[in-house]
Amino acid sequence: MRLLRRQLEREERAAGGAVHEAERPYQRAAKRPPLRGNWKLVIDAFLDGYHIRHLHRDSIYRFFVDALSEAQPAGDHIRAATARRTLPGARDVRLEDVDVRQLATPSYVVFPNTVLILHPDYTSVLTMTPEAPDPTRFSHMMLIPEAPRSEAEEVHWAKSFTLIDEGVFLREDLTVVEAMQRGIGAGANETLLFGELEQAALWFHESLARAIART
Numbered sequence: 001m002r003l004l005r006r007q008l009e010r011e012e013r014a015a016g017g018a019v020h021e022a023e024r025p026y027q028r029a030a031k032r033p034p035l036r037g038n039w040k041l042v043i044d045a046f047l048d049g050y051h052i053r054h055l056h057r058d059s060i061y062r063f064f065v066d067a068l069s070e071a072q073p074a075g076d077h078i079r080a081a082t083a084r085r086t087l088p089g090a091r092d093v094r095l096e097d098v099d100v101r102q103l104a105t106p107s108y109v110v111f112p113n114t115v116l117i118l119h120p121d122y123t124s125v126l127t128m129t130p131e132a133p134d135p136t137r138f139s140h141m142m143l144i145p146e147a148p149r150s151e152a153e154e155v156h157w158a159k160s161f162t163l164i165d166e167g168v169f170l171r172e173d174l175t176v177v178e179a180m181q182r183g184i185g186a187g188a189n190e191t192l193l194f195g196e197l198e199q200a201a202l203w204f205h206e207s208l209a210r211a212i213a214r215t
Helices: 002-015 039-045 151-185 196-214
Strands: 026-030 064-074 077-084 104-110 114-118 123-130 135-144
Touching (some): 026 151, 039 123, 039 135, 039 151, 039 196, 064 196, 077 196, 135 151
Antiparallel strands (some): 026 135, 064 077, 123 135
């Protein structure tokens, strides 16, 4: 994973970030009612890699190695990479010769409320805008390098968007976030315990506390 991180750093410097591959990328966005959960819970959900095996068992887990991810703070922002199943078989491959997104899925938390997920062939841009302590406006925008040039390409991107937006984010991640909010609202627990694999979430909350203290 250290070699993978170095390769990711090189790509960031060379390309200015993979999300900028096209000057004006084609967009597809979803609109939905406000999420019944605090916006910070959504950020937390995208800051660990170990939940994939359990929460996404029937959707995207088949693409990933269980609990193999690495995160790193960059000021108040956080960057991470989650290993795909192709990574263990690439031990003898020069990382300079491959697309890093075929071996791992990089992600970024752009502080305070934006998450970028770099899938193998497109990028998800997620924004979480609080409307009150509980309801959150969740926005997902899909960026691809260029507009579809054929009906087949349009079908491909529509299918990809539906899989990640409805099958993963909506039915799995956001459903759990709402369940967590209901649990917190029950008042049974005065504190929340973060585990060893949730260090990145603590970085996020520490940055948030510093930002609030400066106001």
